[in-house]
Amino acid sequence: METKMNNILLVPTDFTEVGNNAINLASKAAKHLNYKMCLLHITEKADDGTAKQKLDFLAKEAKEGFGIEVETLTKEGSIFSAIGEVAKDLGANLVYMGTHGKVGMQKLTGSFASKVITSSEVPIIVVQKRSFDNFKDIVLPITSDFGPWEKTKWATYIAKEFEAKIHIYQLAGEAIGKAVDMITKHFTESGVDFDVKVAEKSSGFEKQVIDYATTINSELIMIMTSPSKGLSFILGSYDEDIIFNTSQIPVMCINPREVNWKKIISR
Numbered sequence: 029m030e031t032k033m034n035n036i037l038l039v040p041t042d043f044t045e046v047g048n049n050a051i052n053l054a055s056k057a058a059k060h061l062n063y064k065m066c067l068l069h070i071t072e073k074a075d076d077g078t079a080k081q082k083l084d085f086l087a088k089e090a091k092e093g094f095g096i097e098v099e100t101l102t103k104e105g106s107i108f109s110a111i112g113e114v115a116k117d118l119g120a121n122l123v124y125m126g127t128h129g130k131v132g133m134q135k136l137t138g139s140f141a142s143k144v145i146t147s148s149e150v151p152i153i154v155v156q157k158r159s160f161d162n163f164k165d166i167v168l169p170i171t172s173d174f175g176p177w178e179k180t181k182w183a184t185y186i187a188k189e190f191e192a193k194i195h196i197y198q199l200a201g202e203a204i205g206k207a208v209d210m211i212t213k214h215f216t217e218s219g220v221d222f223d224v225k226v227a228e229k230s231s232g233f234e235k236q237v238i239d240y241a242t243t244i245n246s247e248l249i250m251i252m253t254s255p256s257k258g259l260s261f262i263l264g265s266y267d268e269d270i271i272f273n274t275s276q277i278p279v280m281c282i283n284p285r286e287v288n289w290k291k292i293i294s295r
Contacts, residue, residue, distance in 0.1 A: 034119035035063045038150070040070060040111045043082050046126035050155040051086060053278065054124035055094040060162050061189055064097040065090060066118060070110045075102045112148035122280075123152040127272070142268065146253055151182065151282045153248070158276035163190040163248045167241040169270075170198040171233065173207040174252075178284050180211045183250060186280070187220045192248075194222040197240050199230055234269040242275045249273075250280045 041047035058065045083100035127141040
């Protein structure tokens with residue numbers, strides 16, 4: 029069944045500092061967009077009320093601090109599948125998820141976070157400890173002509189919703205150049221502000237992307253996952269290096285599934 033976006037930002041939290049930062053960033057976005065925020069905690073066994081109390085406290089803080097509508101939800105299950113399932117059931121537009129980086133003792137680290145990201149039909153914005161305001165300068169890396177339409181539609185949607193500028197950072201090459209031409213044509217027709225920069229070399233592209241995003245004080249990098257055999261999706265070392273970047277810039281991860289761009293077109 030095709031899902032519909034209901035102007036909801038979903039924020040799974042494990043009640044840690046980085047989880048609170050994801051709530052803070054999502055709260056700013058919800059206020060700007062006039063969206064509702066839903067705070068979610070996944071439990072391995074039935075909640076005895078403790079998690080619900082913590083969620084209600086965080087919800088009260090967000091309501092009072094940002095003047096937004098907030099609801100809370102606890103769900104028993106695995107974080108690897110439950111977050112994506114809840115996002116789909118709610119019709120969430122985006123998921124804001126805190127991660128503790130590539131290493132650490134928390135559940136949402138490295139490969140664990142990767143499993144959550146690739147299981148969700150709803151794009152996930154991965155947040156680290158660093159605090160940011162709403163998105164004004166967004167970096168869109170283009171490494172191939174794969175999935176340019178979905179990249180274009182999502183970038184347009186985010187840019188228009190947040191009144192942001194898109195900074196395309198591309199590899200050189202004829203096929204990639206044609207994809208970028210298509211993307212920029214759509215941006216122009218949609219009234220999206222943008223610029224284009226071509227990488228000086230193909231090696232170490234992920235580091236160049238991060239350095240560029242850091243230099244222009246970008247608040248968001250947008251990437252797409254790669255398809256494996258069948259309908260599953262994977263994160264390569266390139267994706268993970270960007271997601272867990274040392275500048276701690278939030279990263280929006282999109283799984284290239286047809287349902288994603290269909291939802292945006294239907295808005």
